[in-house]
Amino acid sequence: MAQPPTDAPLAGDTFVVRIEPMDWTFDATPNESLFEAARRSGIRLPTSCRNGTCRACISVLVDGSIRYRVEWPGLSSTEKEEGYLLPCVAVAQSPLVIDVPEAERIEPR
Numbered sequence: 001m002a003q004p005p006t007d008a009p010l011a012g013d014t015f016v017v018r019i020e021p022m023d024w025t026f027d028a029t030p031n032e033s034l035f036e037a038a039r040r041s042g043i044r045l046p047t048s049c050r051n052g053t054c055r056a057c058i059s060v061l062v063d064g065s066i067r068y069r070v071e072w073p074g075l076s077s078t079e080k081e082e083g084y085l086l087p088c089v090a091v092a093q094s095p096l097v098i099d100v101p102e103a104e105r106i107e108p109r
């Protein structure tokens with residue numbers, strides 16, 4: 001029987017995500033999108049479709065590792081290589097630094 005990679009995040013793992021340029025932070029688990037995790041912590045990231053197609057949420061991954069909830073997020077391979085990400089369908093796989101100048105403080109949910 002295949003075993004999961006030993007460095008794969010576990011369900012209970014939590015990663016700190018830092019938003020630049022504000023230097024705000026929130027916690028994200030491997031079970032929620034960065035958009036959902038930020039909102040839970042009182043931070044609104046730009047969004048529209050929330051399914052990885054419209055690109056309204058496009059941001060920059062400065063540091064860290066993510067995976068996508070959808071097979072074909074709306075980014076080209078070049079954009080992925082250049083560090084762009086879609087927080088509405090991106091899930092943290094490590095501590096992250098993301099650049100989202102449009103982020104806003106809201107009431108936590």
Ligand code: FES
Pocket residue numbers: 046047048049050051052053054055056057058074086087088089
């Ligand atoms: S909100 Fe549409 S791609 Fe993220």
